[in-house]
Amino acid sequence: AFTKGKAKQISGIQVPDATTLVIKTTKPIFVLTSGRALGMPCTVPIPKDYAQKYDKGKTSTYGEHAVFTGPYMVQNDGKGNITGYEAGKTLTLVRNPNWDKSTDFRPAYFDRIEFKGGFDATVAARKTLTGPRMLSGDYAAPPVAVLKSGLSSRKSQYIGLNTRIKPLDNVNVRRALSAAIDRTSLRQTRGGPTIGTIATHFFPPGIGGFEEGGGVQGPGFDFASSPTANVPLAQQYMRKAGFASGKYAGPALLTFADDAPPAKETAEAFQSQVGKLGFKLKLREVPHATMLSKYCEVPKAAVAICPNFGWGADFFSPQSMIDPLFNGKNIVPTGNVNTAQVNDPKLNAQIEKAKTITDPAASAKAWAALDKVVTNQSYFLTWIWDNNVGLESKDMNGVPSKFNSGEWDLTFSSFKK
Template sequence: MRHQSLISRRVAAATVSLVLAAGAAACAGPQDGDGPSTSGGDGEPRKGGTLTVLNGEPQTDFDPARLYTSGGGNVPSLVFRTLTTRNREDGAAGTKVVPDLATDTGRPNKDATEWTFTLKEGLKYEDGTPITSADIKYGIERSFAAELSGGAPFLRDWLVGGGSYEGPYKNPKGLASIVTPDARTIVFKLRKPEGDFPFVATQTQFAPVPKAKDTGTKYEERPVSSGPYKVVKNDGDGERLVLERNPHWSGKTDQERKAYPDKIDVISGLDSAVINQRLSTGSGADASAVTTDTNLGPAELARVGGDKELAARVGTGRFGYTNYLAFNPKVKPFDDIAVRRAISYAINRTSVINAAGGSALAEPATTFLPEKEAFGFTPYDHFPAGKTGDPVKAREVLKAAGHEKLTITLTHSTEQNRQTSPEVATAVQEALGKAGITVKLQGLEGNAFNEKRWSAKDAPGFFLSRWGADWPSGAPFLAPIFDGRQIVRDGSNYNHAQLNDPAINNEIDEINKLTDLSAAAKRWGALDRRIGELALDVPLFHPVYKRLYGKNVKNVVISDWTGVLDISQVSVK
């Protein structure tokens, strides 16, 4: 998570598949509080038909080396299989990692510094040639090439020799830390223990790429499929992507993807209002359409709420994402914990949530970790402010610390994304004003905002921020933000407080050694609670995602891993 490519992906995810204007999350169902739904209409799901995907953002960089996170969302996972994958089930059950190309989720050595996987028998590419462990090794190695940048950075940090490796185009000998003793076995040697390695093995870098078919930067135009669908058209760098069945894919080796439709037509570059209108009306092909990146807004939700038929076609989810106020203690007066505590007491989460779109689209947060068991969620509220803030307590804390008058600056984005937007910033400003804190607002254009907030040298003292997990675990949530060894001085630094506490760093290392994910989750939760006492951030809310789907769409599955409707499960006939 240290690279600029990551934050650009973060921002894309935040405006495409992860955030309010673009959603992601768990529990499927027409309304808040409803249980998971696995049917988008009457009748059982059947094979056949065409699924249309209406999106705002193009499916760019359709190369497994360049995509980010688990399958890069939904569409890539139809073409690229990986060693492991997410369990394709509703809600919390979907946070589990399961085998994909591999026979299991990996076998670690005693200290989790070495992981061994065995491939299933009978795996084939779209042309009928067998998939081998050497293809997976090559696929990973090419993701290190500078010309194919953009994917997740973890393997560069984790693999022995990964930090200096430049890819197979410059170093054809490959990485010695990836060993393939035979065609079905692959072994990874790590610099340090990583109990979460099975989660990382879900990322598209682990998709096999046949060396003989590698066309470098042009590979994204017609990549070789290992999944149930193959690319037959890729126009405008992902603006129009058409997928048809891979005749050599077999459901016998793939228990996760249902692959009901015969064809998937991905149309991008559409305005969000147009997408929701087309899904609402459901004419022609739009009756069998979904979106993987466009949420309903407050006004649209109000209209949908008055229409029972439309309300029954809204998928609801809660992805592992937290919006928060970040402090940089290197900037005065935020070096004083009393100031940070006072702000924590003063915050009015009700007004913040209203600014973020209302309670249908955001839920209050007092913990940094999302409220899900897989992350290790442990309830706490070190600075209870109630629903509307406690300005009296905030004033008391400030007075005791000698701050009779306080003027501070809050930096935010000028983009209308309902998360780091002017509306949310104004809500914070008003709440702190009641506690006697004068807040000046500094709005920056999106790119400038991201560059500033992720700069270790030039980060503001107080700013709106957000963070989402690359997989459902406490590791990708807490380590990038609070591990002192991940502070980056000359690039994208996500440790906004520049915290470098040896005890916390050590606890992160100890948890990373655990391959018992349940035990690890409990310790991540305890660490979150411990860090929370330092008042280095103010959790504000967790986004809720609401998306329409077509009236002919069936078998709606939305897990807590991705939070988006899983198109590998959808039936349209």
């Protein structure tokens, strides 16, 4: 009733007292019954009375006036207006005066945290290592000289293909592209082996269903099994798709990519690799945020290929790797992460059924089967399972996050004495 506009409240969500949340569903939902979708480190309660005035327009402005419950908050002007954020450049966190340390297990040693963006990866790594008081952020490969180890980030890097645009609507063309890419060379654009493992299917290590889906070896599809390009195999798939010469001879495909390294180099390497199959790309390089907000996540933009995509689990369930990206009901006009624009009724039904399986082992098998389906269909060209490589200056005690392996947990990290 609520989604149809016939009710003002969701009857299945109840708050009987100040510390209890009751969620009632009409069918089993594994990520709720198991609590896996309720334990996210970014879960934040939003006070309705305060937020509703910012939610009245077509686009909510609550993010510009957000309230915070943890030890830190984005710096504001004292009147509730966020001032400590400049997109792509800076984010400043300060202590939250309303935080009660006695009720929180996190020590939160820092008084102020500044995030600085817009740096070349090599420059950022060098700045971090020479310090003082610096930890690496969410940038790509640091210099090879400092790469020693990495932990799985439970994230996949992939090249997005729009199945609504010819010839990418043909599964054998997509398989041909999968066979034609040199995943090892693509990984080199990011820093080499330490930065990740060559992918053989979509699910990354650490996600339920990964081992059931074949583990590192994968499900065994020939077009996704080789770490290097297999052009003869790619040409076979092109012939199956109706291209007698084994090569594409149609118009150039509109492609949007990042304009900054290392993603820029990844896109250009991909362009060179698929050229061996006759594909010409109308490659446009723009800032990452623009790539997503105006082109790759906007179906009307009709972008054929987006080489700089990555996706990690939003919570500890394989559902968060499949449902947002491949369920047809999630295709939206903007902010669309189903970039392949997949809307297969059979696949949609499989996804909905998998959500209701509450036995952990059976659930993992069901999602692994879906991982196999999307890999076989080559909706994405998955080329690497990311590692996170954390760097710190000599005066820091960096503590890795349990949620995003290899990244720093700033509520536990501290300065060395």
